[in-house]
Amino acid sequence: MTVAYDTPSQDPSDRAISGPAGTIRLGTAEPLVLDSGGSLSGFRLAYRTYGTLNTDRSNAVLVCHALTGDQYVAEQHPVTGKPGWWDLMVGPGRPVDTDRFFVICSNVIGGCMGSEGPKETDAATGTPWALNFPVITIADMVRAQKMLIDHLGIDQLFCVIGGSMGGMQVLQWAVSYPEKVYCCLPIATAARHSAQNIAFHEVGRQAIMADPEWRLGDYLNQGTRPTKGLSVARMAAHITYLSEPALHRKFGRNLQDRKSITFGFDADFQVESYLRYQGISFVERFDANSYLYITRAMDYFDLAADHGGVLANAFRVPGPDGRLIGTPVKFCVISFSSDWLFPTSESRALIHALNAVAANVSFVEVETDKGHDAFLLDVPEFYQVARGFIEGHAARRGLAAKVG
Amino acid sequence: MAVTSLLPPVGAIRSDLESIVDWVEPGARVLDVGCGDGELLHALIHRKQVDGRGIELSMDGVRASVARGLAVIQGDADTDLKDYPSGGFDYVVLSQTLQATRNPRTVLDHLVRIGRHAIVSVPNFGYWRVRTDLLLRGRMPVTDRLGHEWYETPNIHFCTIADMVALCQDMGIAIERSLILGADDRPVTAPADSFRANWLGVQSVFLLQRS
Numbered sequence: 001m002t003v004a005y006d007t008p009s010q011d012p013s014d015r016a017i018s019g020p021a022g023t024i025r026l027g028t029a030e031p032l033v034l035d036s037g038g039s040l041s042g043f044r045l046a047y048r049t050y051g052t053l054n055t056d057r058s059n060a061v062l063v064c065h066a067l068t069g070d071q072y073v074a075e076q077h078p079v080t081g082k083p084g085w086w087d088l089m090v091g092p093g094r095p096v097d098t099d100r101f102f103v104i105c106s107n108v109i110g111g112c113m114g115s116e117g118p119k120e121t122d123a124a125t126g127t128p129w130a131l132n133f134p135v136i137t138i139a140d141m142v143r144a145q146k147m148l149i150d151h152l153g154i155d156q157l158f159c160v161i162g163g164s165m166g167g168m169q170v171l172q173w174a175v176s177y178p179e180k181v182y183c184c185l186p187i188a189t190a191a192r193h194s195a196q197n198i199a200f201h202e203v204g205r206q207a208i209m210a211d212p213e214w215r216l217g218d219y220l221n222q223g224t225r226p227t228k229g230l231s232v233a234r235m236a237a238h239i240t241y242l243s244e245p246a247l248h249r250k251f252g253r254n255l256q257d258r259k260s261i262t263f264g265f266d267a268d269f270q271v272e273s274y275l276r277y278q279g280i281s282f283v284e285r286f287d288a289n290s291y292l293y294i295t296r297a298m299d300y301f302d303l304a305a306d307h308g309g310v311l312a313n314a315f316r317v318p319g320p321d322g323r324l325i326g327t328p329v330k331f332c333v334i335s336f337s338s339d340w341l342f343p344t345s346e347s348r349a350l351i352h353a354l355n356a357v358a359a360n361v362s363f364v365e366v367e368t369d370k371g372h373d374a375f376l377l378d379v380p381e382f383y384q385v386a387r388g389f390i391e392g393h394a395a396r397r398g399l400a401a402k403v404g
Numbered sequence: 405m406a407v408t409s410l411l412p413p414v415g416a417i418r419s420d421l422e423s424i425v426d427w428v429e430p431g432a433r434v435l436d437v438g439c440g441d442g443e444l445l446h447a448l449i450h451r452k453q454v455d456g457r458g459i460e461l462s463m464d465g466v467r468a469s470v471a472r473g474l475a476v477i478q479g480d481a482d483t484d485l486k487d488y489p490s491g492g493f494d495y496v497v498l499s500q501t502l503q504a505t506r507n508p509r510t511v512l513d514h515l516v517r518i519g520r521h522a523i524v525s526v527p528n529f530g531y532w533r534v535r536t537d538l539l540l541r542g543r544m545p546v547t548d549r550l551g552h553e554w555y556e557t558p559n560i561h562f563c564t565i566a567d568m569v570a571l572c573q574d575m576g577i578a579i580e581r582s583l584i585l586g587a588d589d590r591p592v593t594a595p596a597d598s599f600r601a602n603w604l605g606v607q608s609v610f611l612l613q614r615s
Contacts, residue, residue, distance in 0.1 A: 330475070332470065351477055351479075351487075352487045355477075355487055355488055355489070355492075356487075356489055358433075358489075358492055360457075360475045361457075361475055361477060362466070362469075362470045362474070362475050362476050362477060363466075363476075363477040363478050363479070364463060364466045364467065364470065364478050365463070365478055366463065367463060381463065381467060384467055384471070385466075385467050385470055385471075387471070388467065388470045388471025388472070388473075389470050389471075389473075391471075391473075392470070392471065392472065392473025392474075393473065395473065396473060
């Protein structure tokens with residue numbers, strides 16, 4: 001594959017790839033063919049790497065980000081200044097130990113942190129893609145990541161890990177490229193997006209599209225920004241990431257900087273103020289059209305539908321004699337007891353399918369009241385399970401405890 | 405690299421587990437239902453090179469097992485065995501758990517469906533100390549193997565060795581092999597369907613097969 005670089009920070013032919021990367025152009029020789037029927041040629045993919053690739057290139061870990069995440073998994077975010085979004089999971093001495101593994105995290109296509117998406121300029125027109133950007137799927141995101149992995153010269157990823165939409169990508173990796181994944185951790189996720197989740201996404205999209213500043217998606221060309229709509233979308237979504245006990249514990253009915261209710265529509269309650277803040281701070285770093293595209297990709301995700309309606313069939317691969325056998329990928333599925341967006345029942349459906357093909361699978365439901373967001377928060381049992389699984393398989397794979 | 409060389413050596417394990425390790429054919433596919441912290445699976449993988457899987461109810465048990473590199477699913481023998489395909493395993497092991505299930509007969513049925521063989525170990529409520537305890541003291545027995553007061557015991561379906569033999573007969577399950585362990589885990593040389601086994605056995609281990 002030939003590649004061109006926008007901002008190469010390092011020669012990719014360097015065998016000891018380490019440190020941050022930049023944005024590369026992929027699909028210049030052969031385009032990325034999309035599920036929608038369209039294709040992307042010479043598309044941008046923004047990614048970061050951490051740690052050092054070992055000499056036999058067997059210690060690579062791909063981290064897949066969630067809906068509003070990005071490639072800054074283990075370092076300060078350039079826009080918000082906040083620590084990496086998963087610095088409890090990824091870093092030196094963390095379960096995904098950057099002293100041991102070569103960690104890759106790329107911004108999904110359709111995203112807005114440098115990868116090809118509605119915010120970026122369409123080379124054909126010289127203006128932002130906006131709604132001319134093709135509708136993409138989780139499988140398309142994974143195809144783009146696969147091109148990056150190929151580009152980095154990695155034949156098999158030791159591990160693919162991610163939560164929520166990141167978990168969907170993890171599952172898609174295991175299904176699309178079972179021989180390229182040694183083990184994986186799909187966390188707080190599902191093999192399909194539920195009707196309830198599609199419904200919540202639709203609320204968010206309608207909020208964006210109802211904002212007059214959205215301009216039928218053409219706001220970048222018209223110099224406006226649908227911040228109100230995007231902010232409301234974020235507020236609604238944020239509620240789904242928490243749980244009633246977590247909200248109550250954090251805010252209760254406490255009032256915001258006042259002694260009593262004001263008989264008006266100011267943010268009387270702390271929870272209102274918190275949500276408004278979540279909405280406002282979100283629009284600083286996220287593109288409204290990206291939100292439309294990525295939520296749509298999640299809505300379309302349904303692994304069983306892609307395999308004749310039988311989820312187990314997604315995890316069958318041709319054996320040595322051509323007959324279908326269970327996937328060789330080792331799974332550690334994790335759910336959280338208070339997650340009502342991706343409830344444990346979704347993980348159990350996945351386990352059921354993996355058992356049906358006798359896959360090597362572990363599963364834990366972690367007890368916590370922190371809701372869907374638990375996978376990003378300090379829940380020690382969760383990280384203990386992840387660490388145990390990763391270390392156990394790293395030993396089996398014969399990976400040294402430290403590269404170098 | 406052989407998996408076994410990476411695992412720490414296995415120390416002494418519970419005596420009923422020891423016989424289970426003995427009975428399992430090398431390289432078999434094994435499902436351990438109620439695997440706890442993975443002690444038996446670990447021993448089986450280390451000593452018999454089995455392809456082992458586990459089901460465990462407690463998060464702590466699953467966590468400990470996963471941390472040992474074992475493939476263990478958090479689940480419940482009473483509700484989750486139905487999801488396993490028939491004949492998926494060479495052996496399905498249920499160790500000291502049958503008496504704690506809500507529906508032992510259904511569970512047993514699943515064991516011999518999922519596995520070509522089932523290995524089941526149960527405490528014996530017909531052990532003479534248990535019987536005399538009840539007879540002479542008139543109180544529910546509390547022994548080493550049955551170490552809970554009646555109001556807090558997880559063991560909700562007590563049975564004797566004779567009861568197990570009768571249930572297997574009733575369900576058309578063949579007892580291929582049995583081991584009766586008496587006081588101090590000494591084997592009792594007696595057939596499972598004998599009075600002697602049911603009187604002297606503290607616990608029993610059965611190798612079962614659907615006939």
